[in-house]
Structure formats: C-alpha cells, structure tokens
Amino acid sequence: MIANTAELNTIETLTLSHYNQNADAFWQGTKDHDVSQNYAAFLAPLPNNKQLDILDFGCGPGRDVAYFKTRGHRPVGLDGSEVFCTMARVYTGCPILHQTFLSLSLAQHAFDGVFANASLFHVPSTELPRVLLDLHTALRPEGILFISNPRGNGEGWSGQRYGHYLQLETSRLFLQTAGFTVLNHYYRPAGKPLAEQPWLAIVARKSSALTGCD
Secondary structure (H helix, E strand, C coil), rough: CCCCCHHHHHHHHHEEEHHHHHHHHHHHHHHHCCHHHHHHHHHHHCCCCCCCCCECCCCCHHHHHHEEEHHHCEEEEEEECCHHHHHHHHCCCCCEECCCCCCCCCCCCCCEEEEECCCHCCCCCCCCHHHHHHHHHHHEEEEEEEEEEECCCCCEECCCCCCCCCCCCHHHHHHHHCCCEEEEEEEEECCCHHCCCCCEEEEEHHHHHHHECC
16 A cells, blocks of 8 residues: 555656656557547447537547547546647647646536546555545536546556556445446457456446535
C-alpha cells in the first residue's frame, strides 16, 4: 500500500516521464487500435439526440478526442503528459487540459460523460477513491463513466510505469463507494476465451441519489 506523498510523487513522475519519452512510439502503436466497441458502449446510455460534453481522461495524443469530435460532440482531453497534451492539441484542435490524475481541478457538473480508456489503472489504490469522487463531481446528474483497464490483482511497477490491476468485483466496490452504479461490463478483445481477454471494460452511471451531495 502506498503510504506517503514522496512515494506518490515518484509513481507519478516516473510514469509520466516514460510516456513523455516514448510519446511518438506510443502514438504509432495505438493510433490504429480498434476501440469501436468501447466507443459504442460508452455512448449507448447517453442521449443520442444532443451534442455531448465529454472528458477524455488520459487522452494521450488525442485519438479518442478526435473520434468524439467527428461525431459532433464537444470533447475535452486531459493528460498528465505535457508531450501528449501538445500532440493532442495539434491533432484535434480541441481543448486539452494538462492535469495529473492525482491533482485534478475539474469544474462541477461540467460533463455528460467521462471516457477513461486505459488510464485509471495508473492511479494507486490509496488514491483511486478520491480520483473517482473527482470524476463523480465533474459529471452531470445521470452522467456516464466508462473505464477500460488491464485486469488483475494487486499493484506495482512494470518497467517505468506503475499499474493498479483490479478484477470486476473489486472495481465494482470502488465505483459504488464513489457513487456510481455499474450498468454493463465486458472483457476484451471480443470473441476470445476469457483467459485471452486481459482488458476489463465497465460502464457506470452517476447515481441519482448522490447528485445533490457533491
């Protein structure tokens, strides 16, 4: 368990340094990934007849921000990597917030949905409840949170990146504690045996009972 501020600073600094130093390789390796299943799952519970305010949490170089823009929505990206933020602004022409996950400053009720694709697993277990509460506050009543993370048990370093890996039930407990109701979940990639599906995707709604409490 992470015990002090110095450890958290090290986790954040080293993980972001890895992405800053490998930004171009990351972009080349991910820009053509087919995440249409995730887009569809995220948008399905949201109104389909309005322009949505979407936060892409951990937007990287901007692939998903660009997609939501092409759908006519108003996406805003957020990333702790300064290099990624610069790349995403150039690629999308959309607002991109340079904020680290552990030091968020988001307006209350600013977004209809938060799309956190392959990002929240970088948040240590001790900080995840607070980060989820920040996202809960940033969502409008009945807002949607989509998360997709590599599943597993425990947390620690993988090279220069820190990861916190959860299974479904533990993820559900974190979400429920933060005021979310899980609507749907699935494993990726589609069509594979469970043992060959390392990614867990969850769609959750901001619980209406708590919308007056943030």
